[in-house]
Amino acid sequence: MKHGTTILAVKRGTQVAIAGDGQITTGDVVVKNTANKLRTLYRDTVIAGFAGAVADALTLFERFENQLEKHSGQLRRAAVELAKEWRTDRVLRRLEASLVVADRQDLLVISGEGDVIEPDESVIGIGSGGGYAQAAATALLRHSQMTAAEIVRASMEIVARLCIYTNDKITVLTLG
Numbered sequence: 001m002k003h004g005t006t007i008l009a010v011k012r013g014t015q016v017a018i019a020g021d022g023q024i025t026t027g028d029v030v031v032k033n034t035a036n037k038l039r040t041l042y043r044d045t046v047i048a049g050f051a052g053a054v055a056d057a058l059t060l061f062e063r064f065e066n067q068l069e070k071h072s073g074q075l076r077r078a079a080v081e082l083a084k085e086w087r088t089d090r091v092l093r094r095l096e097a098s099l100v101v102a103d104r105q106d107l108l109v110i111s112g113e114g115d116v117i118e119p120d121e122s123v124i125g126i127g128s129g130g131g132y133a134q135a136a137a138t139a140l141l142r143h144s145q146m147t148a149a150e151i152v153r154a155s156m157e158i159v160a161r162l163c164i165y166t167n168d169k170i171t172v173l174t175l176g
Contacts (some may be wrong), residue, residue, distance in 0.1 A: 004104065005037060005164040006129030007049035008155055009107055009135050011122035012148040015176035016102045019152035020049045021129070022169030028169075038173050042068040045103055046075060047173045052097025060086070060097055064110070071072045075103045079116045087114035093126030098126045104176050129163035149174045 001126060004025040009018040020037035023030055038049045046068060050057035050073055061084065067078035086095070099110045109124055110118045117124075123141055125134035136155035140146055146154065149172055160168040 003126040005051045005135050006123045006125065006156065006159050006163060006166040007037060007051050007100050007127050008130070008133040008137055008139060008152050008159075009047075009049065009102050009123070010148040010151045010155075011102065011107045012141065012151070013176070014104050015148040015174060016047065016104060016107060017148035017172055017174045018047045018049050018100060018102060019049050019156045019170055019172045021116070021156060021166045022171065023165060023167040024054065025165055033167055034169050037169055038130045038171050038175060041065050041101075042073045045073055046101060046163055047103075047175055048099055048101045049126075050099050052131070053095070056095035057097040057099070059095060060099055060110075064099065064101065073103075074106065075101060075106050076116075079108050079110050083110050083114050086110070086112050100126055102175070113166045127165070129159040129166040132159045132162050148176075 003009045007020045022034045024032040064082045067081045071077040123137045133155050136158045137151050140151045156170045159166045
């Protein structure tokens with residue numbers, strides 16, 4: 001599922017960082033350059049980002065936050081429950097977005113197909129520039145001593161030069 005944005009998350013040790021660009025497009029027109037596609041959730045212990053339709057993503061953030069509250073901040077449990085709800089609810093099924101969610105232990109992608117995916121290498125990119133971002137971050141994670149925050153910022157700067165749906169107005173959130 002491709003969406004006109006890029007979200008990247010990296011976990012290194014106990015630090016996790018997530019970055020998003022600020023561009024919102026409608027078709028081939030940029031309508032906003034400084035959007036914030038990231039959120040801090042559940043008492044500042046979870047960070048999340050979205051790719052896809054903004055209204056859909058905001059609905060999913062709200063549902064995910066409800067699941068976090070219901071399950072006392074247990075990220076994996078909340079992610080699985082959201083994915084089940086998203087897959088089986090008639091209204092939610094139509095939502096077009098993906099979420100990256102992380103706490104100090106886990107880094108996950110949640111999709112409308114019912115997927116809850118933990119990446120092999122503690123790096124995940126979603127959206128139209130997600131593949132580029134993931135490749136750049138994987139290389140930096142393997143071959144540098146950069147922090148998670150430094151890796152997501154540097155990788156997003158690379159993507160902004162490659163992907164027409166990603167700009168250089170980068171927001172970064174960290175835990176740890």
